Amino acid sequence: xxxxxxxxxxxxxxxxxxxxxxxxxxxxxxxxxxxxxxxxxxxxxxxxxxxxxxxxxxxxxxxxxxxxxxxxxxxxxxxxxxxxxxxxxxxxxxxxxxxxxxxxxxxxxxxxxxxxxxxxxxxxxxxxxxxxxxxxxxxxxxxxxxxxxxxxxxxxxxxxxxxxxxxxxxxxxxxxxxxxxxxxxxxxxxxxxxxxxxxxxxxxxxxxxxxxxxxxxxxxxxxxxxxxxxxxxxxxxxxxxxxxxxxxxxxxxxxxxxxxxxxxxxxxxxxxxxxxxxxxxxxxxxxxxxxxxxxxxxxxxxxxxxxxxxxxxxxxxxxxxxxxxxxxxxxxxxxxxxxxxxxxxxxxxxxxxxxxxxxxxxxxxxxxxxxxxxxxxxxxxxxxxxxxxxxxxxxxxxxxxxxxxxxxxxxxxxxxx
Amino acid sequence: xxxxxxxxxxxxxxxxxxxxxxxxxxxxxxxxxxxxxxxxxxxxxxxxxxxxxxxxxxxxxxxxxxxxxxxxxxxxxxxxxxxxxxxxxxxxxxxxxxxxxxxxxxxxxxxxxxxxxxxxxxxxxxxxxxxxxxxxxxxxxxxxxxxxxxxxxxxxxxxxxxxxxxxxxxxxxxxxxxxxxxxxxxxxxxxxxxxxxxxxxxxxxxxxxxxxxxxxxxxxxxxxxxxxxxxxxxxxxxxxxxxxxxxxxxxxxxxxxxxxxxxxxxxxxxxxxxxxxxxxxxxxxxxxxxxxxxxxxxxxxxxxxxxxxxxxxxxxxxxxxxxxxxxxxxxxxxxxxxxxxxxxxxxxxxxxxxxxxxxxxxxxxxxxxxxxxxxxxxxxxxxxxxxxxxxxxxxxxxxxxxxxxxxxxxxxxxxxx
Numbered sequence: 001x002x003x004x005x006x007x008x009x010x011x012x013x014x015x016x017x018x019x020x021x022x023x024x025x026x027x028x029x030x031x032x033x034x035x036x037x038x039x040x041x042x043x044x045x046x047x048x049x050x051x052x053x054x055x056x057x058x059x060x061x062x063x064x065x066x067x068x069x070x071x072x073x074x075x076x077x078x079x080x081x082x083x084x085x086x087x088x089x090x091x092x093x094x095x096x097x098x099x100x101x102x103x104x105x106x107x108x109x110x111x112x113x114x115x116x117x118x119x120x121x122x123x124x125x126x127x128x129x130x131x132x133x134x135x136x137x138x139x140x141x142x143x144x145x146x147x148x149x150x151x152x153x154x155x156x157x158x159x160x161x162x163x164x165x166x167x168x169x170x171x172x173x174x175x176x177x178x179x180x181x182x183x184x185x186x187x188x189x190x191x192x193x194x195x196x197x198x199x200x201x202x203x204x205x206x207x208x209x210x211x212x213x214x215x216x217x218x219x220x221x222x223x224x225x226x227x228x229x230x231x232x233x234x235x236x237x238x239x240x241x242x243x244x245x246x247x248x249x250x251x252x253x254x255x256x257x258x259x260x261x262x263x264x265x266x267x268x269x270x271x272x273x274x275x276x277x278x279x280x281x282x283x284x285x286x287x288x289x290x291x292x293x294x295x296x297x298x299x300x301x302x303x304x305x306x307x308x309x310x311x312x313x314x315x316x317x318x319x320x321x322x323x324x325x326x327x328x329x330x331x332x333x334x335x336x337x338x339x340x341x342x343x344x345x346x347x348x349x350x351x352x353x354x355x356x357x358x359x360x361x362x363x364x365x366x367x368x369x370x371x372x373x374x375x376x377x378x379x380x381x382x383x384x385x386x387x388x389x390x391x392x393x394x395x396x397x398x399x400x401x402x403x404x405x406x407x408x409x410x411x412x413x414x415x416x417x
Numbered sequence: 418x419x420x421x422x423x424x425x426x427x428x429x430x431x432x433x434x435x436x437x438x439x440x441x442x443x444x445x446x447x448x449x450x451x452x453x454x455x456x457x458x459x460x461x462x463x464x465x466x467x468x469x470x471x472x473x474x475x476x477x478x479x480x481x482x483x484x485x486x487x488x489x490x491x492x493x494x495x496x497x498x499x500x501x502x503x504x505x506x507x508x509x510x511x512x513x514x515x516x517x518x519x520x521x522x523x524x525x526x527x528x529x530x531x532x533x534x535x536x537x538x539x540x541x542x543x544x545x546x547x548x549x550x551x552x553x554x555x556x557x558x559x560x561x562x563x564x565x566x567x568x569x570x571x572x573x574x575x576x577x578x579x580x581x582x583x584x585x586x587x588x589x590x591x592x593x594x595x596x597x598x599x600x601x602x603x604x605x606x607x608x609x610x611x612x613x614x615x616x617x618x619x620x621x622x623x624x625x626x627x628x629x630x631x632x633x634x635x636x637x638x639x640x641x642x643x644x645x646x647x648x649x650x651x652x653x654x655x656x657x658x659x660x661x662x663x664x665x666x667x668x669x670x671x672x673x674x675x676x677x678x679x680x681x682x683x684x685x686x687x688x689x690x691x692x693x694x695x696x697x698x699x700x701x702x703x704x705x706x707x708x709x710x711x712x713x714x715x716x717x718x719x720x721x722x723x724x725x726x727x728x729x730x731x732x733x734x735x736x737x738x739x740x741x742x743x744x745x746x747x748x749x750x751x752x753x754x755x756x757x758x759x760x761x762x763x764x765x766x767x768x769x770x771x772x773x774x775x776x777x778x779x780x781x782x783x784x785x786x787x788x789x790x791x792x793x794x795x796x797x798x799x800x801x802x803x804x805x806x807x808x809x810x811x812x813x814x815x816x817x818x819x820x821x822x823x824x825x826x827x828x829x830x831x832x833x834x
Contacts, residue, residue, distance in 0.1 A: 327749040368726055410773070411785060416775075
């Protein structure tokens, strides 16, 4: 990588994504009156806003309100109290491992999260209790310059579609981006190292963990060595990031950070299943069911004899789309089934149980069997595992498309070619 | 096997296939004047007629005319002399390893085969020179009762379609049937033992050979231990015979010996390639090319992405038929091609060389590729390796059929169900 090209690229990226002092002031001016309402409670600002690694345009602020251990069973009650304090604001109760309160004020969204105050990261009661330790670790390890490197890395992850630990993405969280820069030193070093990754990849900043993990990427949490901070990163996200790093080193470009919208045309037979979600349920809950559905569709179609090119999912508003790309929509009613070699104990059984049995050139028994399904729509409908209220509409793509469906049909992301 | 059922069955089979004294007299009466014309030459009657293991209806007689080693280069000349001696008869020169003369007289066909007189079976000059030793061995080892057992075994082989060493069948020669009875003692013992066969099967009657052979069935030739007398038997023929033995033991029936004609209906998409042979060429030469064609069709169709149920060949007069049963006649224009995992050296190359590249859930690269052929007829035409003059006609079976095409479509032979 030529360094002048890289620093010029980084400058261009930062110009678009690094919040200005005015951006910060604007957020703070909205935040101040909210914080005044919780005066008297012990609170801490957390998340990327507190770590100064946030990106322009994202305006979520996490405010943790700390309680002692005895309060862990009255979190619901606490959130209700907070809701009362925020009267006049637009609020919404939400649930992760335990409840929290979302307060909306124009363009900003403040999450008021009750947490248990603990001595160290490995003594946590619920997952959120770890967050203050993360914030402290990042602020103690990263220079202001490195925080900008984190921003560049985050935008890179966003551009190639692997930013976020939520089920929909199964990618890299903001904290993982921070740990990568903390470990390798700079954005370009992360690129260099990630381009050489071969799973399982293991990073242990404190060099203190002996625990084995199963996930393809292991980044031992510096504040809790029993935990893999990168457990959410799927093999696909890991591969995408590593491969994008290889390509970026060869040919750095803004396309990785800000991919242009692409157009795609249907190559195989492309079925689109539109699932209209008609219930207000947390995204991670819905996407958990979407991921399961995608896996079932793959498995059932393949078992039924369909040749799958790709199955993918994306959302547009409250509609989840599942794209299913087949080599062919129509397959034969009959297929060849392989039986045992003639000299195996079970060969007589095979001949008795099956119709249309013969002996092949290789000395194995074969039979022709009838397929249970030859209509892929039927199989897909039976495979949908969405539990929340929804409506389904199936269509076949015949024409070019842009946006998410265009990306799905084009297959190749813009940074790859 | 209940022995009374079996002996009753054998009696029924023999009643239909064992030549009567009248049958023998009739052949001998035609043979006599032919033999008179070669008076003065040293000749021997060979083949199943000489061994008394021939089946009713087959009326080929092999007459070997013996010469000393010095004559081996003037075989063509000798055959021409024989042709002159046979003037008045319908004759035809034919070629195996060396030339011989076919003399036809009504229903019988006498093959006059010049051979070199040698001391023992392992000193032969050409393959035919071994024949007299085979005849002597069989006659010295088999009782009259056992010769009938050979007849029953031959008819069994015929019924299940594995009788004959020629390329079309790649099955069991008459000599192999004789050796099997010589080795196991009786037809029912052959059934019992063959039902337990597991390749490689090795039989060495003299227990004297240390040589290794590659073929699935090895029967060391008692007159030439360097030779596998069963070299022609394919895995398919071996499997068919062994499996039929298993079924026969379970449920003996005349269906094995005299299978009724069956009807079949097209299950998959069935293409029939009719190859009209327009040249007078030895069957084994044509069938050598047919077998090669069948293999190429299998390979090329499969490489092109077609899912093959079965490919088979049969002949009707001078027409060779190749049946090709596909799961589906139409396949998609595009297919998924698997590339390397992202961390392999060649992954960047794969991405550059291919269009429509993406990264799959498993971390491998994939691409969508366009098929070169989507019309199976095109591929089949390109795969035909018939060198003799011929014409081709392709059709698709839409209806039920009987005879050979019926058997091909039905798949299951009548003795199997």
